Amino acid sequence: MRSIWNGSISFGLVTIPVKTYSATDRTSSVSFVRIHEKDGAPVQYRKICELDGKEVPNEEVGKGYQPPGDDTIVPITDDDLSRLPMPTAKTLSILSFVDPTEIDPLQMDKSYYLAPNGASAAKPYTLLREALEHHRKVAIGKVAMRGRESLAMLRAHDGALVMHQLLWPDQIRPATEVVPDDVEIRENEMTLAETLMDSLGELDPDELHDDYREAVEELVAAKLEGEEPVAPAAAASGAQVIDLTAALEKSVRAAQGGGTGTETEPASVTPLRGRKAAKKSAAKSTAKKSGTTQQATARKTGAAGTKKAPAKKTAAKSATAPKAAGGRAKAASATGKSTAARGTAAATSGKSAAKSTAKKTTAKKTGKRSSA
Numbered sequence: 440m441r442s443i444w445n446g447s448i449s450f451g452l453v454t455i456p457v458k459t460y461s462a463t464d465r466t467s468s469v470s471f472v473r474i475h476e477k478d479g480a481p482v483q484y485r486k487i488c489e490l491d492g493k494e495v496p497n498e499e500v501g502k503g504y505q506p507p508g509d510d511t512i513v514p515i516t517d518d519d520l521s522r523l524p525m526p527t528a529k530t531l532s533i534l535s536f537v538d539p540t541e542i543d544p545l546q547m548d549k550s551y552y553l554a555p556n557g558a559s560a561a562k563p564y565t566l567l568r569e570a571l572e573h574h575r576k577v578a579i580g581k582v583a584m585r586g587r588e589s590l591a592m593l594r595a596h597d598g599a600l601v602m603h604q605l606l607w608p609d610q611i612r613p614a615t616e617v618v619p620d621d622v623e624i625r626e627n628e629m630t631l632a633e634t635l636m637d638s639l640g641e642l643d644p645d646e647l648h649d650d651y652r653e654a655v656e657e658l659v660a661a662k663l664e665g666e667e668p669v670a671p672a673a674a675a676s677g678a679q680v681i682d683l684t685a686a687l688e689k690s691v692r693a694a695q696g697g698g699t700g701t702e703t704e705p706a707s708v709t710p711l712r713g714r715k716a717a718k719k720s721a722a723k724s725t726a727k728k729s730g731t732t733q734q735a736t737a738r739k740t741g742a743a744g745t746k747k748a749p750a751k752k753t754a755a756k757s758a759t760a761p762k763a764a765g766g767r768a769k770a771a772s773a774t775g776k777s778t779a780a781r782g783t784a785a786a787t788s789g790k791s792a793a794k795s796t797a798k799k800t801t802a803k804k805t806g807k808r809s810s811a
Contacts (some may be wrong), residue, residue, distance in 0.1 A: 445556060445586050446529040447569070448593070449531075455563045456556035457531075459584075462601060463550055469652050520586060531582040531591055531602065539577050542592060548604040553593070566598065571595045631687035638694035677746050 444459035473482040486495045526532065555564040562806075571578065571594060590605035616715040661668045772779035 445781075446531060447556075448553070448583070449530050449532045450563070450567055450578075451533075452588045453563050453567075454530075455567065456560045457553040457600075458556045459562070459602065460551075460552045460554065460774070466650070468649070471656050474774045525583050525588060527583040527588055529583075531580050531593070533580040533593070535579050536571075536574070536576040537579055538575075539594070542577065542579075542605070543611070545588070545665075546608075548589070548606055548607040551602045551604075553600040553602050559745055567593075568595045568600050625684075628687065631684065635687060635691050635694060639692055640694075670727075680701060793809045805806075 440461040442458040442460055446457060448455040448457055472479060475482055480753050484499075486491070486500060488495050502515045502517075504515050505512045523627070553564075555561045564646070567578075580593065581588060582591045582604075583589075590607060592603045592605055594601055594603070658668050
């Protein structure tokens with residue numbers, strides 16, 4: 440690595456010479472060059488003077504400061520900047536040691552590794568690193584790099600000192616415009632959310648990789664070989680879930696190995712209040728249906744009872760009347776009893792009518808025989 444800044448750390452009366460190296464590498468991320476779509480040639484960026492419209496060489500490009508709300512540009516030279524009272528130009532001056540939780544991550548800017556510059560710097564460098572680890576603190580100071588002063592935080596990391604440039608407090612925008620209105624969170628929802636957090640487990644840094652960069656590399660390789668790039672399958676978008684409890688429960692089951700939840704039907708999109716109303720309506724509807732069914736059954740039972748009663752009476756009368764009628768009347772009576780036992784109202788009525796007719800016929804015949 441190439442050192443980008445050489446200076447020292449001021450720790451009370453202790454001075455630690457250090458070299459600064461960039462702790463991050465953004466060259467591995469995807470970057471594109473601008474081209475002319477007509478012929479594929481790269482498009483160059485040229486520095487053009489807005490006054491005469493001519494290109495300006497790099498050696499003639501300087502610095503200027505434009506006050507906010509003013510069109511005037513004030514030229515600033517390197518000599519002007521060098522005469523400014525900036526004690527942090529070559530020194531990271533530690534102001535205090537604080538708990539890491541007191542630093543808002545929003546203030547984190549760029550990160551750098553600090554290495555001891557020379558053999559004499561090794562011992563104080565190691566002492567500061569060990570003190571930070573043992574005391575579980577981070578150091579806050581000020582440093583000027585590349586022509587501007589900024590806050591800095593020092594912390595121990597993997598046996599080295601890491602410096603994070605911090606934004607000034609007035610550079611952090613307030614979150615008042617994005618905070619939602621008061622929302623009531625139920626206890627079971629909070630419990631499910633915490634269970635889901637615990638179920639997801641720990642993060643393995645070795646499994647993290649840039650899927651987008653790999654896809655771009657495959658696309659470029661296919662184009663270089665003259666092949667038609669294969670469009671990746673579109674990811675299935677899940678239904679919008681408004682029932683927060685159902686979504687949390689499915690997420691917990693998926694995280695605990697009970698399935699991803701994609702094999703089942705999508706979660707209901709009915710709001711919670713609507714669900715309660717729907718349940719009440721369903722209960723009322725079920726009660727109404729049950730009452731209607733019971734009433735209908737009672738009516739059928741009553742009707743059947745009403746029909747069966749005359750049948751029994753008719754059968755009883757038919758059984759006593761044909762004693763003087765001979766074999767025919769006995770056969771008709773036996774048939775009437777068998778039909779009454781089946782409990783069918785229609786059949787009983789028919790047999791009763793037949794019995795009544797037989798009774799009249801038998802009576803007539805008996806009367807004729809008696810007169811004879």
